Amino acid sequence: MAQQASVIVPYAAYLRVYEPLAAFPEPERAHWVRYAKRDRVPTAQDELRRSLADLLPVPPVAVPVRESADAFVAEVDGVVCVCPWRTRLRGWQALAALSQAAGEQEVAMPQTVLDAAVPPVVRRQAAADYERWLTRNPDARPWIRTALWHVPVRWFVLFSSEEKEFAKPGTGEESVQQFVLRYRTPMVQARRRLARGLKVLREELEEGPLVDGLVDVGRWLEEFHPRSLVELDYGGLAHAIPEEQLADDDSAADVAEGIAALREGDGERAGVAYERLTDRWRSVRELQFAN
Numbered sequence: 001m002a003q004q005a006s007v008i009v010p011y012a013a014y015l016r017v018y019e020p021l022a023a024f025p026e027p028e029r030a031h032w033v034r035y036a037k038r039d040r041v042p043t044a045q046d047e048l049r050r051s052l053a054d055l056l057p058v059p060p061v062a063v064p065v066r067e068s069a070d071a072f073v074a075e076v077d078g079v080v081c082v083c084p085w086r087t088r089l090r091g092w093q094a095l096a097a098l099s100q101a102a103g104e105q106e107v108a109m110p111q112t113v114l115d116a117a118v119p120p121v122v123r124r125q126a127a128a129d130y131e132r133w134l135t136r137n138p139d140a141r142p143w144i145r146t147a148l149w150h151v152p153v154r155w156f157v158l159f160s161s162e163e164k165e166f167a168k169p170g171t172g173e174e175s176v177q178q179f180v181l182r183y184r185t186p187m188v189q190a191r192r193r194l195a196r197g198l199k200v201l202r203e204e205l206e207e208g209p210l211v212d213g214l215v216d217v218g219r220w221l222e223e224f225h226p227r228s229l230v231e232l233d234y235g236g237l238a239h240a241i242p243e244e245q246l247a248d249d250d251s252a253a254d255v256a257e258g259i260a261a262l263r264e265g266d267g268e269r270a271g272v273a274y275e276r277l278t279d280r281w282r283s284v285r286e287l288q289f290a291n
Contacts, residue, residue: 011240011288012048015145015155015217016231017187018074018081023225032082036073044072044235045178047085055117062118063091063126076186076229083143083231090142092130095123141223149240149288150281153255154213155232157197158190159183161253166246179238181246187221187228194218197259204262240287251277 021029021036035041047070054061068087073080095118134140147155160183167180185193198214205211221230238246254277261270 011149011236012044013147013151013235013237014044014231014233015147016072016083016233017143017221017224018072018076018083018229018231019143019225020076020079020081020227023228024082031069032071032084033080035069035071036080036082041073042070044233047087048236051087051091059119059122060117062095062122063129064088074184074229074231076227079227081229085144086140086142089140090144090146092126092133093142094146095126096130141220143224145220149237149285151232151234151237151251152213153277154210154217156252156255157214157259158193158217158230159185159232159252160193161250161256164249164252166249168243179243179246181234181238181249183232183252185230187224187226187230190230191218191221194221200259200263204265237284241284245280249280251280254280 021032024032047068054064064087066088068085070085070087072083072085074083075081098114098118163183163185165180165182165184169178194214194217198211198218201211201214234241234246241249254273258270258273258277261267261273
C-alpha cells in the first residue's frame with residue numbers, strides 16, 4: 001500500500017484514458033484484474049513524488065529503470081477500467097520534449113539550470129535507451145498526458161460543463177482527502193465533441209497551435225477502446241488555485257461558448273469567452289515564477 005504523504009505537489013494537471021479490462025491482452029489483463037481488487041491504489045501525487053525523489057541522487061534517475069506496474073482504476077457503468085501509469089514511457093517522452101524545447105530555446109529554465117538538473121550525459125543515455133525500446137515497441141502510447149501549471153485549452157473541448165466534479169477534502173462519494181476538480185466523459189462523447197470543435201475551428205480560424213493541438217489529441221484518442229472513459233484532472237493545480245475560484249471555474253463552458261459563437265459567426269462573443277479563459281489561466285501560470 002502506498003504511503004500517504006502530507007506534502008502536495010501543486011503544478012501538474014492530467015488528461016487520462018481509462019480502458020476496460022477487455023481491451024488489454026493477456027497476461028497484462030490478468031495483472032490489472034488482480035490490481036483493481038486492491039483496497040487502495042496509489043494516487044497521482046504518489047507517482048509525482050516518486051518521480052521527484054528519483055531526481056535527488058547524483059546523477060539523477062531521469063527515467064525509471066523499470067516500467068511501472070501501477071494504474072488508476074475507475075468503474076464505468078459497472079465495467080472496471082484502468083489507466084496504466086506507464087511512468088517510464090512518459091518519462092522518456094517528457095525528457096525528449098524538454099531537450100527539444102531547450103534546443104529551440106523555448107524551455108522556461110536556462111540551459112545551465114537544465115544541465116545541472118539533468119546533465120547532458122544523462123539525457124543522451126535516456127534518449128539512446130528510448131530509441132532501442134521503441135524499435136521493440138513501435139506502437140506504444142501513454143494513457144496519460146501531463147500539463148504543467150495550466151490546463152491546455154484543447155483539453156476542455158472534450159468535455160461539457162455539466163461533467164465538472166468538484167469536491168473539498170472530506171466530501172464526495174469517495175470522501176476525498178484533498179481538493180479535486182475533474183471532468184469525466186465517455187470516449188464516444190469526447191471524440192464527437194472534438195470532431196465538431198475541430199470542424200468549426202478549421203472553418204473559422206487559420207491553421208495554428210489550437211487546431212494542431214486538437215488534431216494531435218484526436219489521433220491519440222483513436223488509439224483507445226471506444227468504451228473507454230476520458231478524464232481531465234486538475235491534479236495538484238487544485239491546490240494552487242483559491243477554493244472560491246476553483247469552485248467557480250467554468251473553463252469547459254467558456255471553450256464551448258467560444259466555439260458556438262464562432263460557429264454562429266459572432267467573433268466578438270467568441271473573443272469575450274476566450275479572454276475570460278486566458279485571464280483565468282494567466283494568473284495560475286504565473287505561480288510557477290513565485291517563490
